[in-house]
Amino acid sequence: MIYNDNNDRFQHWLRKKGLSSSSVSKYASQSHNRILKDLGVSFYELDSVEQLNKLLLDVRKLEKLMEKDPRRMYSSAVSNYIKFQSETADFSNTxxxxxxxxxxxxxxxxxxxxxxxxxxxxxxxxxxxxxxxxxxxxxxxxxxxxxxxxxxxxxxxxxxxxxxxxxxxxxxxxxxxxxxxxxxxxxxxxxxxxxxxxxxxxxxxxxxxxxxxxxxxxxxxxxxxxxxxxxxxxxxxxxxxxxxxxxxx
Known part of the structure; x- marks a missing residue:
């Protein structure tokens, strides 16, 4: 349930940012699934931004080892997810x-x-x-x-x-x-x-x-x-x- 809820909300957030359907799919599904496959971690199931930050650092290392340059596709997905979590949680609380x-x-x-x-x-x-x-x-x-x-x-x-x-x-x-x-x-x-x-x-x-x-x-x-x-x-x-x-x- 956590996975599905966060996935749906993240996709909605990306669309509100003006991203195309292909870009939404690239960040919310393709990148997530590659990270899950290679590192065994679903960013949809992490509880805090600090856990996401650790994952982001691991993903950046992973990208450097890839034969084909992913042009920061996977780290961008995690960065965007961190932004999504940060903004939607309490960004408006002054x-x-x-x-x-x-x-x-x-x-x-x-x-x-x-x-x-x-x-x-x-x-x-x-x-x-x-x-x-x-x-x-x-x-x-x-x-x-x-x-x-x-x-x-x-x-x-x-x-x-x-x-x-x-x-x-x-x-x-x-x-x-x-x-x-x-x-x-x-x-x-x-x-x-x-x-x-x-x-x-x-x-x-x-x-x-x-x-x-x-x-x-x-x-x-x-x-x-x-x-x-x-x-x-x-x-x-x-x-x-x-x-x-x-x-x-």
């Missing part, structure tokens, strides 16, 4: 986002002096206890990103709307350019300063809730600023791929 911004503000307020920034690689984010899809975020990393940006919006440094009563500085928010909900797609951690933009509340809200052409404009500007930074921590992502994570076109 409660944890609000808690995170509050923790970042509290961390900034507790720093009498800016601590020395530690740029050592951090472990991948862990799943929130009790969740199969949502990851933890370290408020200290968000606070680091804000202090390194001197409390200025990285879209426009003139965006200064009010002074925070906690920090007594320009109020800004920490935004993961690659949303943390998609940690499962990546081998390396994305809860890193190199993936966190310092944004004014208007730009931050626009990225989440604005009309598509305005969101795309802001995401494109941030991508151009952060692409090299992301590469330094082992994250390679194309502009089009990033926009797809935001469901923006």
């Amino acid at each position: 409660l944890e986002d609000n808690k995170y911004e509050f923790r970042v503000e509290e961390t900034l307020a507790s720093w009498a002096n800016k601590p020395e920034y530690n740029n050592s690689p951090r472990p991948r984010a862990k799943l929130i206890e009790g969740s199969a899809t949502r990851y933890t975020r370290d408020a200290k990393v968000g606070a680091d990103a804000i202090t390194l940006s001197n409390y200025e919006c990285q879209i426009d440094s003139f965006h200064k709307f009010f002074i925070s009563r906690r920090t007594n500085k320009n109020y800004v928010e920490a935004h993961h350019l690659i949303p943390i909900v998609y940690q499962g797609i990546f081998e390396h951690g994305i809860d890193e300063v190199e993936n966190i933009a310092c944004l004014c509340p208007v730009c931050h809200s626009c990225i989440h809730y604005g009309v598509n052409h305005e969101r795309v404009h802001l995401i494109d500007r941030l991508y151009n600023k952060f692409q090299t930074k992301l590469y330094t921590i082992g994250i390679e992502i194309k502009q089009k791929e990033l926009l797809e994570l935001y469901q923006a076109k």
